[in-house]
Amino acid sequence: MLRFILRRVLQVIPVFFGATLLVYYLVFSMSGSPIDALSGGKPISPAVVAQLTSQYHLDQPFIVQYGIYIKNLFTFNLGTSFSGRPIAAILANAFPVTARLAVFPLAIEAIFGVTFGVIAGLRKGKLFDGTVLIVSLVVIAVPTFVLGFLLQFVVGVKLGWAKPTVSSGAHWLDLTLPAVVLGLVSFAYVLRLTRTSILENMNADYVRTATAKGLSRRRVIVTHILRNSMIPVVTFLGADLGALMGGAIVTEGIFNVPGVGNTLYKAVLAGEGPMVVSIVSVLVLVFVLANLLVDLLYAWLDPRIRYA
């Protein structure tokens, strides 16, 4: 198991360099000079242009710029944004917000999705099952931004049950609405996945054998159906955690959450290369680690998967 973890961690290295190189290249090839973007199109003196060009190494070839960037990255110098703030500080502000906005909906979808999915699966074809299936279909079918604006308007503005936007501190309570919006879509997927998985396992031979052994229905469900059914669900939840940590650009935009998604979006619009690459590098790491977590959970749930 240790060897497996070590190997997976080592695999992060090529993934990390590949991803940063690719993103750096894309940013490098963006049309328009970053200095124009910085000045907002206003004319600036050639001296300032020259000074900025050398400060950001814009006169160097691509690979040299990338090399300098990576060197700085490993000395924990992420550089400064065009507005003059250190990128590290901006990330330090944005990531905790996004982390909260990832864990919150994940809890919603895990708790409600799995519970409803299990009940629906065990009562296949009954009223509860039918209702839940239709509701989840609607949730999946409606785009996030529609759902977001709708909830913001109805719950936040009309009913006033929750704050329609998030203040700069982004406390847990403030995040309720965006978390519900983010959680709803995955909730529908988790529910359906759990339900299908339960149905499959309910008809498995070993479940029938367990029943034949004289186990009560409750024990059969808990020990033989639930654990086996959770294997695909855990995989989905882990991958979803990675995706949520990447920030939800649309949802963060609607509720004005000062998270990673929002920051990244603004940086892309402003053509801030170093900022974009820094954020993406961290996201790659987060994603790889989330997947590692999934693999380990998977091995724990399913002993057939052995990592030698």
Add this chain to the structure above:
Amino acid sequence: MSTDKISIDPTGTSDGGTDSIRLDKAARPVSITEAGGDERLPLLEIRDLAITFSTGSGDVHAVRNANLTVMPAETVAIVGESGSGKSTTALAAIGLLPSNGRVSGGQIMFDGEDLTRAGGKRIVELRGRSIGMVPQDPMSNLNPVWKIGYQVKETLKANNLARKDINKQVAEVLADAGLPDAARRAKQYPHEFSGGMRQRALIAIGLSCSPRLLIADEPTSALDVTVQRQILDHLATMTSELNTAVLLITHDLGLAAERAEKVVVMYKGQVVESGPALDILRNPQHPYTQRLVASAPSLASRRIQSTRAAGKESPEELAPDTAAVAKAEDVIQVRNLSKIYKLRGGLGKSTDFKAVDDVSFDIKRGTTLAVVGESGSGKSTVAKMVLNLEKPSAGNIVFDGVDLASLDRKSLFDFRRRVQPIFQDPYGSLDPMYNIYRTIEEPLRVHKIGDKKSREVKVRELLDQVALPASSMQRFPNELSGGQRQRVAIARALALDPEVVICDEAVSALDVLVQAQILNLLADLQSELGLTYLFITHDLAVVRQIADHVCVMENGKIVETGTTDNVFEAPAKQYTRDLLDAIPGSRLAVA
């Protein structure tokens, strides 16, 4: 002129214990009857049982008017083909019908109690402690995420039989079922067990609470014959020690007759015949039972000579035939064939695994060679190499005078046309998205034979040859039965007018009656088209019916080879004798 297998037995290959146990069990009910058995109540009595499944297209009456009785400590077998309702009947007795099934009439009396009226709680109480079950497929019946020991433990706990030293108890239960090194094995997961080991674990679970009735649903049909016999022997010993009655479900009449005192034959949801095992075998009354007895390979194996002699061919016709065979050239010559697989060891080390070790044989044109062995003996690897799907590590295969290793792309393509495979699983080897016409036509299209019209004529002709109606062309594999699918697979193999057909367990997945039909079809096609067969199988009984020559393989080596008659009448090697001996019903004297 049947050679009774008992005459071969005295070599001491089989443990004599089995016979004595079986005799014991067989004798028991008789002595009881003599002593005025009327007082004894049956343990299980099924009366006029009807079971209905609700499906999308209406109700299906899976079981109708089924009656059977199991006395305490007696073994009763239900025999029938798949879909006959035998498993459904048995499952109803332990309250495990699928959710769309229900008992729609009749009674299931267990020890004087009607189980069809018993509540869910009562059934849970009875399961495990009073009625145990050993299910069919050892691969799918153990939960893959729990250790074997845990799965035994929870059985004991659920039935309130757990002792304080539960782990020791679990090891004992497993050891009783014949699992070696049980204490350590209990800590392993099902995927670390072989099929036979898993079945032992399932038997341990089924018998762990010393039930009064054990339902054994095809407990060994997924296993090799020799393993099958060990397991059944052990099961018989254990149930007789525990005084457990057994309701054995099987499709194999030979096995049923060998293991049970009474046999109940089911056909299309009804009990068509029941009575003492040997009576039914020797004197079947119902037409279906007669057909079953006639085509059960394990029983037919000793009669094949007579049926062949009594066949359509008169001796005069037969004589030139055999002469022609003697003259015929070898269409396939295999010399010193070996296949080595590298097994990954720790830290870049690898060990060699000899799957096939120095195998040589010839197949004469128009004859059938059977390669027999247990799983892991290397027989399928031989088939793959002869099909040129795997490269041999050493040795060579000569097809019609040309070494397969020397084939270039074009001549390989030509070789593929002349040598065709038929595989084991008719469910897996047909593309579910292709209709039957497209399936059979595909090889013709690939090899650019004929135009659209002539190909259609050819497909019709092929369907006719395998006795499928032309109307089946537009149907899809999932609409056909297993036997029909295997016919489609044969038609596809024949589409290119091959010279050699390699059948890798081509009839193993089929019910006995269907198996008999397919074997007859293959034999007819051979005499019509002069085909050569290489028949890979684990089933010696089938070999007897189809093969001219036999190679017996063990651990990658050929241990015995000869004409079918010689190998069956006078096996030279211990291993062959073991295999022959393990055929269910081989020790029964029928006729």
